Amino acid sequence: xxxxxxxxxxxxxxxxxxxxxxxxxxxxxxxxxxxxxxxxxxxxxxxxxxxxxxxxxxxxxxxxxxxxxxxxxxxxxxxxxxxxxxxxxxxxxxxxxxxxxxxxxxxxxxxxxxxxxxxxxxxxxxxxxxxxxxxxxxxxxxxxxxxxxxxxxxxxxxxxxxxxxxxxxxxxx
Ligand SMILES: C[S@@+](CC[C@H](N)C(=O)[O-])C[C@H]1O[C@@H](n2cnc3c(N)ncnc32)[C@H](O)[C@@H]1O
Numbered sequence: 106x107x108x109x110x111x112x113x114x115x116x117x118x119x120x121x122x123x124x125x126x127x128x129x130x131x132x133x134x135x136x137x138x139x140x141x142x143x144x145x146x147x148x149x150x151x152x153x154x155x156x157x158x159x160x161x162x163x164x165x166x167x168x169x170x171x172x173x174x175x176x177x178x179x180x181x182x183x184x185x186x187x188x189x190x191x192x193x194x195x196x197x198x199x200x201x202x203x204x205x206x207x208x209x210x211x212x213x214x215x216x217x218x219x220x221x222x223x224x225x226x227x228x229x230x231x232x233x234x235x236x237x238x239x240x241x242x243x244x245x246x247x248x249x250x251x252x253x254x255x256x257x258x259x260x261x262x263x264x265x266x267x268x269x270x271x272x273x274x275x276x277x278x
Contacts, residue, residue, distance in 0.1 A: 106230055115229055158189045163196060172199035180205060181231050187243055194247040201249065201276040204258060208236040215239035240274065249276035
């Protein structure tokens, strides 16, 4: 998110949402506690690594590459979706799964639509939506030879009643 007042207001809103008064409590309630709950419930050995997507590398993660990488609703929140994909492409030796809202327009032309608005609004952390052609071309440019839409994930977000539709894309090299 942009720094300064924008960021301060977002953090204040998150504290109000969780009814706490410190960023540390937000961090726990918003990020750590739900993750730990799931990890314990599933008896998982998963290791969590906090990082901006731009800084991910095999060396930092201590692995060669991953068989499966899932990127669900992340790219639209990045200032630079292409740069984000550049970071994760080398980390994928198997399938990259992207779940994303896609723009409809473009008439076959690759389009990345700006959705950040002119001023801060309620959804203040979303910046870009690609159309299908744009996402396919970026992935192919980064070495994924096979890029296919394999389905959709739809549902209703509560309590707002907002109906969402995410396109599910599988990409392999
Ligand atoms: C809407 S949530 C999606 C969470 C989850 N992947 C899912 O599919 O339900 C957006 C996620 O993008 C992450 N995110 C946004 N910008 C990021 C960045 N620059 N680097 C890494 N993660 C980022 C946020 O931390 C948040 O967890």
